[in-house]
Amino acid sequence: MATIDELKRLAAQLAHPSGEEGLRLAQMMEETNYGMTKQAWHALSVQPGQHVLELGHGNASHVTPFLAANSNVHYSGLEISTSMHQLAMQVNQASIVSGRADFRLYDGQEFPYPLASFSCIFAVNTIYFIDDPATFTTKLSGLLAKNGKLAFTFATKSFMEMLPFTAYGFNLYEQEDVLRFADPDVLTLHSIIRDKEMVLSKNGDEVEREFVTIVWSKI
Numbered sequence: 001m002a003t004i005d006e007l008k009r010l011a012a013q014l015a016h017p018s019g020e021e022g023l024r025l026a027q028m029m030e031e032t033n034y035g036m037t038k039q040a041w042h043a044l045s046v047q048p049g050q051h052v053l054e055l056g057h058g059n060a061s062h063v064t065p066f067l068a069a070n071s072n073v074h075y076s077g078l079e080i081s082t083s084m085h086q087l088a089m090q091v092n093q094a095s096i097v098s099g100r101a102d103f104r105l106y107d108g109q110e111f112p113y114p115l116a117s118f119s120c121i122f123a124v125n126t127i128y129f130i131d132d133p134a135t136f137t138t139k140l141s142g143l144l145a146k147n148g149k150l151a152f153t154f155a156t157k158s159f160m161e162m163l164p165f166t167a168y169g170f171n172l173y174e175q176e177d178v179l180r181f182a183d184p185d186v187l188t189l190h191s192i193i194r195d196k197e198m199v200l201s202k203n204g205d206e207v208e209r210e211f212v213t214i215v216w217s218k219i
């Protein structure tokens, strides 16, 4: 059984992976969360010629296969974690060199892109760590071009609160909470996808995780 300090340490690493421990955790997250990331990508129905932004990409080993399956799409990745930023650039070096992907680091506040830069924006398992998600959602909608899509993919509060580390620094939500983040004058609801899958918990047990992708369209 993990101590409170161990749980706090794990929660802090999930919010902002760093060092050797962060790199190990990133590998584990990519394997455990690939189904959620795939759901977000599919929910956006990314089209040729589009420019996609992901926030909180972790190690980003999903990016090269996604780009291989979607010709003429450009991917931009944005992180607050220097370790994840550097790892993502190593993992996706070929896509960067071929001009199909770029990665940037920021302070979690000021987005380093001009308004209306993207056709699609998504974030998977990242919304838990945003202090003011309604303001964050509004700022993100400014980065979308007209008719662009924004997707948040997250595991439900009822599932997440069973995991002991989420007591430390996680903000947990049900679908109806996340729906309220969007300003209806700017974003209109496009779709909601719910799914369940069996995943390995951090202590090695199989658990059923319920997760949701909410997609809005920029008016």
Ligand SMILES: C[S@@+](CC[C@H](N)C(=O)[O-])C[C@H]1O[C@@H](n2cnc3c(N)ncnc32)[C@H](O)[C@@H]1O
Pocket: 014, 015, 016, 017, 029, 030, 033, 036, 037, 055, 056, 057, 058, 059, 078, 079, 080, 081, 084, 108, 109, 123, 124, 125, 126, 129, 130
């Ligand atoms: C739990 S991990 C999820 C990683 C990956 N998306 C996944 O589902 O496996 C959360 C990630 O979001 C990043 N993150 C946290 N706050 C962020 C923010 N404000 N903007 C961008 N990334 C952020 C963290 O550095 C971390 O890599």
